[in-house]
Every structure is written in structure tokens, then in C-alpha cells.
Amino acid sequence: MKFSELGTRLAGETGINALMADLGEALAVSADSAPLMLGGGNPAHIPAMEKVWEERMRAIVSDPATLRRTLAIYDPPRGNPGCLEALAGLLRSEFGWPVGPENIAVTPGGQTAFFQLFNLFAGRTLEGGKGRILFPLMPEYIGYADQSLEKDTFSAQKPRIEITGSHRFKYGIDFDNLRVTPEIRALCVSRPTNPSGNVITDGEMQCLAKLAARQDIPLIIDNAYGWPFPGILFDEVSPLWTNHTIHVMSLSKFGLPGTRTAFVVGPPEVAAALASMTAVTGLANGNFGQAIAGPLIASGEITRLSREIIQPYYLAKRDKALAAIAEFFPEEAPYSIHESGGAMFLWLWVRDSKRTSKEIYRTLKERGVLVVPGEYFFFGLDDQEWPHRHECLRLSFAMDDHDVREGIRLIANELFGR
Secondary structure, three states: OOOOHHHHHHHOOOHHHHHHHHHHHHHHOOOOOOOEEOOOOOOOOOHHHHHHHHHHHHHHHHOHHHHHHHHOOOOOOOOOHHHHHHHHHHHHHHHOOOOOHHHEEEEOOHHHHHHHHHHHHOEEOOOOOEEEEEEOOOOOOHHHOOOOOOOOOEEEOOOEEEEEEOOEEEEEOOOOOOOOOOOEEEEEEEOOOOOOOOOOOHHHHHHHHHHHHHHOOOEEEEOOOOOOOOOOEOOOOOOOOOOOEEEEEEOOOOOOHHHOOEEEEOOHHHHHHHHHHHHHHHOOOOOHHHHHHHHHHHHOHHHHHHHHHHHHHHHHHHHHHHHHHHHHOOOOOOEEEEOOOEOOEEEEEEOOOOOOHHHHHHHHHHOOEEOEEHHHHHOOOOOOOOHHHHOEEEEEOOOOHHHHHHHHHHHHHHHHOO
């Protein structure tokens, strides 16, 4: 069979496919032979949250009307009206955002939300030109890289690198060299950032918002790890809302990745467009995630759970992972860790490495440790030679603390003979 050009590209080797294949294979084997999974993006299994899911499942199953509504009836393409109203009310009360249900659309997961958004704004224009998406701060989420239906629709900007302490650094937006040219139809950032755990500062966000407003283009903000849920933020920052911002919020890192449920919050015309795209590609969204989380959103319980259970849980795991690095990595070794302001990853920079991160990844995989090589996260910079993009690894600390510690020990041994 012969695939189309688009089919060949989407069906071929991609970073996100390799990541998910590693994750699926790791979780499919027995516990005795399973690798140390420091590579995937699966959220931690938090006992207190699993009790919440059990309670919500029992409530759904015990009420025939709710069960029928969840399993046997299509929701509108935009999403469940009650869930949309609940989220709008939460955003008004928590942040003071002037939003209603008309500002929100549900999608089957954040990955689908970005596929829809990128292709809504980028690609061939009605005027005959070509629109592009600009990522102002590399590295960025691996799952964006192959989301456009057309080739060469992503532009990216290298960061400023600030050394913040012994074995610590932080990326910043290089506004001096950031160019928003006429073909740029949207800006996109994640906050906190997957892979680096970077949290773009309030000042940087305000500058991006002004750029977007001046060009009359959207600023798309991936809020998969941020407020109001799941709240995996360790730095104090303020949520941003303007007439040009589009937020993507997900239930995945709240602990429900299997429900594939995300919310896009933005201008009404954007929410309406995404609802239409959902109708064309999938008729409607799945009901299950909205049925589980809807009452938690309506009551505000979702923010309490995020603040009191999820955020402290990940903060403790991060601190243990950093302590393991301090224990196993030699003080004199040429490495740096990005300042961990949020999310569930540590971003390791092996300075002046003689091996690329892909080569290190393959060797570690043979030793039973799965990480993610950094090359995948620097898309949009293909024409720029930059050694740094080959010197980084993403390590997840979401898994069992013993596995994370042992994985870090083996990484130290592989990199530094320690």
C-alpha cells in the first residue's frame, strides 16, 4: 500500500511515538523485569487521589441516570454544558477571569487540542501565504513537533542560559533576538515547561502577551501542569488572561490520563472553531473524564486536591530526586540541572559531552534505565547547529522513589563512572 506524503510523515518515526512505545513496553512487562522508568510522562499513582477516583466511580455507577448519561449519550461537540459552566465558574472565582461556557471547548486530551489549535492557525492562508507557529523558548514539549498537517510550519527561538548556582541553570526568553514576523500566526509556550521544569516568569509572560496583542495573534499557553489543576508548580507565579490568550488545561496530570480529557479556554470564536473540528473528526468528546471531574470542578474541590495533595506529593518526590543526584553525581562532574520550578521532570545538561543524548539513551536502555534524549525537544531549530541540544536528558521523578533513586545511580555510573 502507498501512503500519502502526510500519512508517511505521521506514520513514520517520531519522538512522541518513541516515547509512548517505550512507556507502553515498560508497563507491559512483569515487575521483575521492568526497566527503571525515568522516561515517560505518566503521572504518579497517588493513593489519596486513587481513593477520590474510586468514590467518583461508585457515585457514577450507583446512579442509573448518571451512568446512562456517561456511557450511552453523546455530549455536544463543545463538551458537557454542565461541565463547561462549572469550569467557567471556577476560573471566575479563582482567577477573576471574565469567561463563560462560550469561552471553553473540550477536546479528547491535550495532544488533540494542540493538533486542532496548530492547524487552525498555521498552514496555508486564505490570502495564499503560509502561517507559522512560533515557540519563543526552546526546548519545548516533544509532542508538539509533528502536530502540523503541513511541513515547516514551526519556528523556534534558542533561549538565554543563565547559570544560577553550582550545577544549576535556567532558560530565559531571548527577547533581544525574538522576531515576530508577519507569517507568525500564534505564539506557544508551556508553563511549567515539559521537559525542563522551567517556569516562565510573570515578566516574560507579560512581554509575550504584549507581543501577541501588538500582532493581533493568540498566545497559546499549555497549562498541563499548572493552575488551577493539577497545580504542579513549585515557583510562585500568576496566571495570565488577556483577549489574546488561549489556555489548554488537561485532566491527565491531575491523575486521569486514561480519560483523554482537556479543556481549551480562549476567545469564543476559537472555542466554537474547536467544537466544529471535534464534530468533523470525532462527532463528540468522551464523557467519562467530564463525568468524573465535573462535580469536583463545580464544588471547587479540584483546586483543594491540587493544592493539598498533588503539589506537595510531587514536591517531595522532586526533592528526593535532587538529593539522589547530589549523592551519586560527583561534585567535580560537568553537569547542570535546570531549576525545577514545576512539572514532574528533571532536565540534565551533560556539558561538553562526547556522546549525544540519543547515544546515552541507547546505552542506558541496555542497562535497564529509560530516559528521554534531549534532541527531540529542540524542534524548529533544524537549521541551527548548537551542541547544547545534544547534551540534555529528561528524567521523570513520577515513578516509585526507589526506582528513581536506582535509576539516577545507574545514570551517574554510566556518565561519570561513579
